[in-house]
Amino acid sequence: MRELKSDYSVDRGLATLGPDMVGLRTLLDARFLEWARSCEAAPMLFPPLMRVKDLSGFDYFRNFPHLAASVAKIEPAKLEAEYARKGTVEEIPNAHMTASAHVLPSAACYNIYLYLRETKLDEPARITTIASCFRNETEYNGLERLWGFSMREIACIGPMDAVQAHLLSFKERIQGFLRELGLPFEIKAANDPFFQPTNPRVRMQLLFPTKEEFVYGGSLAFGSLNFHRNFFGDRCRIQAADGTPAYTGCVAFGIERWLHALTTHFKGPERAIRALTGATGRSPAM
């Protein structure tokens, strides 16, 4: 018989967390939520599927078609003959599927900008959400690179100054927290995982970086600060108080990557929980 593991197991990019890891995850996300509350970010949960049409409005399929995991139904005509009377089903062939109008989200914050579509913000808006996100990858590696993972994001939408202040305040807060915790890290300028390296947006990101990552162990990005300028404000017709397209920026936490970094550094979930409980994570300025 198999022995159940109390920490976690991963099979082809899909993770199962046991009670110890769930305990650590709960504590960690409570900390992120506390940070979100301290900047008055409204907590929200969005649908688990995204419309292809909505993402297309963000040029998603031009820039990140390789990430998308699409969701489709089995053709009604095939249900009885091919499935209801069959035994084991290993996979569902393409020919049996309906066209897909939905995909699994690859980031949590798209829904925040869609939610604010065609609104005018008299004050900057701050919203936090958590989502199960999916990214097709060529290979997966433990909790470090998963097909399905959890992402907590805290976004700010409003004038450029407010968005930049939001990102800077989180940069300082996260750095202070990691130092207090004793988790070694670096901050690196980064790019989004574009499909084509020749895409003009890749070059633009290289010339004018808009993304910084918190990196553990030299290469594992477990958090990021993202400045989108007024791209989402423009595409979603979100207006700042002066009537111009709102700016957006978000701080993102890859939960399973935090779990990996914490349990690796502190040698197991129990010690990681003790370390996390001891660190206050309170920024002196807030």
Added chain:
Amino acid sequence: MTTQRIEELKQWLLRERPDIKEIGLDTDLIDNRILDSVTFINFVYFMEEFTGKRISLASGTAANSFRTLRLIQKNILEEGTHARTEIGL
């Protein structure tokens, strides 16, 4: 002289972005997305024709010379301050 040339550059930008009413000397052309990933490249080509110089964007420092009209004036239009000759894109 460079003031007139800056005005010409500004007019080029305003033609590209008819939705924008005014561009100040210190307006960040990138963060305000007056130049995006496509118009930025066109702008660099336009600048090369405009100045008769080849413009390198091989380093972030060089690219940052394009952030505002004042920086373009100082780093690219004023003589003797732009010595790079290769295209870095």
